[in-house]
Amino acid sequence: MCERRRDPVALTTMTIFDDAVYFGEALELPANQNEEDLWNELTIRAREAGIEDPYRFLFLPTHDTSSAVSTSTEDSEFRSSISIRSQETHSTGLTSTSVPSRASRDQSYYSESPSAQKTPFNLVQASVSADNLNIMQTVSSVSPGFRQRHSTSSVTQSRFSSVAPQKPSVRRHRTSALFGMFRRGSSTCTSPSHHGNHGKAQGPKLDCGHSLSTYALRAHIQEARRSKGQVAPSCCGTLLPRSVLEIVLTKEEADIALNGSPQSPDIAPSRDSGYSEKGISTYDLPGLVDRISITGAPPTPPARQSTHEDPEPKCPGVNEAYKALKARQREQFQRIQAFESNQRKALSAHHQTALKNLTATHELTKRQKTEQHIYALEALEEQQILAEHDLRKTQTQEAQNVATALKHMQAYCTSSSTNPPTNNTLDFEPTRQTHTVTPSDHAKLARQHALQKNLPRKHTSAINVLRARQERYMQAKTQLQAADTAALDAVFAREKTALEERRRKDTARLEAVVEARRKRLRQRWDLEFEIWRRREDGRGSTAAAGVTVTVAMVGKVECEQERERERECRRDDWPRMCAQHDERAQAQVQTSSFASYLRATA
Structure with missing residues (x-):
C-alpha cells in the first residue's frame, strides 16, 4: 500500500477520511481502540463519580452542553426549586402539574431525550413558609449563579412531574399575561430600572413624572448602591424623597441611602434576568440572615471576579486539578486542530494533484491530436499535388494528340496519294492518283483547328476545378x-x-466529519468536566435539606458561578486555536499519513 501511495495517480481520499488514522494520530489511541471504547471508559468513571445517566450528553445539541452539565440527576445534591419565577404557585415541583417554567433553557432536551424520562429523581418535598421564600429570594438576588442552578433544577423536577394530564391552555395565557405585566416600563427614563421588569407603577408620582412601584424603588436603590460614586437613589436626575424611600425602607436604611454609605462587602450585586429578581432589596438581607438557622459560623463569601478571560474556578483546592484537566483539554484540542489542518491540506493537495494530472493528460491528448491533424492535412495536400500533376500530364498528352491529328488532316486536305508500280510496267515510273477532298473534310479540319486553339483554356479550367475541389476537401478536413x-x-x-x-463535496464531507468529531469531543469533555465537578462537589459539598439555607451556601454559589462561566468559555477554544497552531501542523504533517499527498503536489 505504501508503494501504491507513492504514485500520485494512485492517491485517493480513502486515507483522508479513514477513522483509523484519526483514532491513531489525533486521539492517540491504540490500533484496537476507537471512540466507543473512550465512551465506555468515560461512562464507567462518570457512574463512579455519581452520574447515573452519562449517555444523556450524547443526545444534547452541541451549543447546549454548557447548560446541560448543570442539570440535576438522581444522585445530585438537593437544590430548591423555589425561585422568583415560580412563586405564583408556591410549589416545589413535586406537586406541580402545570406547564414547565418558561425561564428554562433546557426544555428542548427534556422534551426530546428519551433517556431523561427514564431517570428517576429523588425529590424532597419542602414546606414553604413566607420567611423561607424571602430567604430564597434574597440568596437568589445575591448570587445569579445560584439562581440559575435552582431554576434549572426546578425545570427538571417540574418536567418529570408533568406526566399527569395537562390543564387547558388558559393557565398558560394567564401566567403569560402575569409576566407580561412585569415587562412594561417607561421608556422615557434613562435609568435601567425603568427598562427592566418591575410591574405596573402604583406608588406616588415623582417630579419627573414617573410613578414608581415598590419593585422600581428597590431597583433604583440597588442601582445607587452599585454606583462607584456612592450617590443617593434618584430618578431622571432627581433625588428620591425620603417619604418615597420609606415605602420600602426603614428610617435608618433611608438615612443610609440618602447619605450614600458604601455597600456591605458581603453582599454582591445581582443581575436582572428580566423577571424582577432585583425586587428583593439588599437592605433586607441582614434582617433576614438573623432569622436563618445557622449551624456554624457563616464564612465570608469570596469576592466575585467576573472576568471572561479567566474562567478558572476560584474555589480553594481545585485550581491544580482544574489546571491539569484544562491543560489536557488544550493539548488534545491543539493536536486535533493540527490533524484537521493536515486533513484539509491533504485534501487540497489531492485535488490539486488530480487537476494537475487531468490538465496534463488533456494537454498531451490535445498535442497528439494536433499532430495527427497536421499529418492528415499534409497527406491531403500531397494527394492534391499528385492529382494536379496527373491532370497536367494528361493534358499534355491530349495536346500532342490533337496536334498530330491536325497535321494529318492538313496533309490529307492539301496533298494526294501516290500509287506503287506494277509488275508489267517496264519503265518503273510511278503513277500519280489523286483523291477528292470533300467539304466535310474541310469542316473536320476547321474543327480540329478550333479544338487545338481552345485546348489551353480547357486545361486551365480543369486545373481550377481540381483546385477548388481540393480546397473544399481541405476546409472540410480542417472543420x-x-x-x-x-x-x-x-x-x-x-x-x-x-x-x-467532487472537490466541493469532499470539502463539505470533510467539514461535516470534522464538525461531528468535534461535537463528540466536546460531549466527552463536557462529561469529563462534569465528572470533575461532581468529585469536587463530593469533597466540599454542604448538605441542604428542604429549603434551609445557610450563609455558607453563598460561598459555594460563587464557585458554581465560576464553573458555569468556565463552561461558557470553553466554547471559544476552537476559534482561538485556529490561527495559533499552524506551525505545529506543519511539523506534524511530515510524519503523518498525509505526507504523501503534499509530496505529490510538490
Missing part, C-alpha cells in the same frame, strides 16, 4: 479537426467541472 479539438476541450471542461464538484 472536422477543429470539431475534434473542441470535443476534447469540452470533455476536459466536463471532467474539470466534475472534479471541482
Whole structure:
C-alpha cells in the first residue's frame, strides 16, 4: 500500500477520511481502540463519580452542553426549586402539574431525550413558609449563579412531574399575561430600572413624572448602591424623597441611602434576568440572615471576579486539578486542530494533484491530436499535388494528340496519294492518283483547328476545378479537426467541472466529519468536566435539606458561578486555536499519513 501511495495517480481520499488514522494520530489511541471504547471508559468513571445517566450528553445539541452539565440527576445534591419565577404557585415541583417554567433553557432536551424520562429523581418535598421564600429570594438576588442552578433544577423536577394530564391552555395565557405585566416600563427614563421588569407603577408620582412601584424603588436603590460614586437613589436626575424611600425602607436604611454609605462587602450585586429578581432589596438581607438557622459560623463569601478571560474556578483546592484537566483539554484540542489542518491540506493537495494530472493528460491528448491533424492535412495536400500533376500530364498528352491529328488532316486536305508500280510496267515510273477532298473534310479540319486553339483554356479550367475541389476537401478536413479539438476541450471542461464538484463535496464531507468529531469531543469533555465537578462537589459539598439555607451556601454559589462561566468559555477554544497552531501542523504533517499527498503536489 505504501508503494501504491507513492504514485500520485494512485492517491485517493480513502486515507483522508479513514477513522483509523484519526483514532491513531489525533486521539492517540491504540490500533484496537476507537471512540466507543473512550465512551465506555468515560461512562464507567462518570457512574463512579455519581452520574447515573452519562449517555444523556450524547443526545444534547452541541451549543447546549454548557447548560446541560448543570442539570440535576438522581444522585445530585438537593437544590430548591423555589425561585422568583415560580412563586405564583408556591410549589416545589413535586406537586406541580402545570406547564414547565418558561425561564428554562433546557426544555428542548427534556422534551426530546428519551433517556431523561427514564431517570428517576429523588425529590424532597419542602414546606414553604413566607420567611423561607424571602430567604430564597434574597440568596437568589445575591448570587445569579445560584439562581440559575435552582431554576434549572426546578425545570427538571417540574418536567418529570408533568406526566399527569395537562390543564387547558388558559393557565398558560394567564401566567403569560402575569409576566407580561412585569415587562412594561417607561421608556422615557434613562435609568435601567425603568427598562427592566418591575410591574405596573402604583406608588406616588415623582417630579419627573414617573410613578414608581415598590419593585422600581428597590431597583433604583440597588442601582445607587452599585454606583462607584456612592450617590443617593434618584430618578431622571432627581433625588428620591425620603417619604418615597420609606415605602420600602426603614428610617435608618433611608438615612443610609440618602447619605450614600458604601455597600456591605458581603453582599454582591445581582443581575436582572428580566423577571424582577432585583425586587428583593439588599437592605433586607441582614434582617433576614438573623432569622436563618445557622449551624456554624457563616464564612465570608469570596469576592466575585467576573472576568471572561479567566474562567478558572476560584474555589480553594481545585485550581491544580482544574489546571491539569484544562491543560489536557488544550493539548488534545491543539493536536486535533493540527490533524484537521493536515486533513484539509491533504485534501487540497489531492485535488490539486488530480487537476494537475487531468490538465496534463488533456494537454498531451490535445498535442497528439494536433499532430495527427497536421499529418492528415499534409497527406491531403500531397494527394492534391499528385492529382494536379496527373491532370497536367494528361493534358499534355491530349495536346500532342490533337496536334498530330491536325497535321494529318492538313496533309490529307492539301496533298494526294501516290500509287506503287506494277509488275508489267517496264519503265518503273510511278503513277500519280489523286483523291477528292470533300467539304466535310474541310469542316473536320476547321474543327480540329478550333479544338487545338481552345485546348489551353480547357486545361486551365480543369486545373481550377481540381483546385477548388481540393480546397473544399481541405476546409472540410480542417472543420472536422477543429470539431475534434473542441470535443476534447469540452470533455476536459466536463471532467474539470466534475472534479471541482467532487472537490466541493469532499470539502463539505470533510467539514461535516470534522464538525461531528468535534461535537463528540466536546460531549466527552463536557462529561469529563462534569465528572470533575461532581468529585469536587463530593469533597466540599454542604448538605441542604428542604429549603434551609445557610450563609455558607453563598460561598459555594460563587464557585458554581465560576464553573458555569468556565463552561461558557470553553466554547471559544476552537476559534482561538485556529490561527495559533499552524506551525505545529506543519511539523506534524511530515510524519503523518498525509505526507504523501503534499509530496505529490510538490
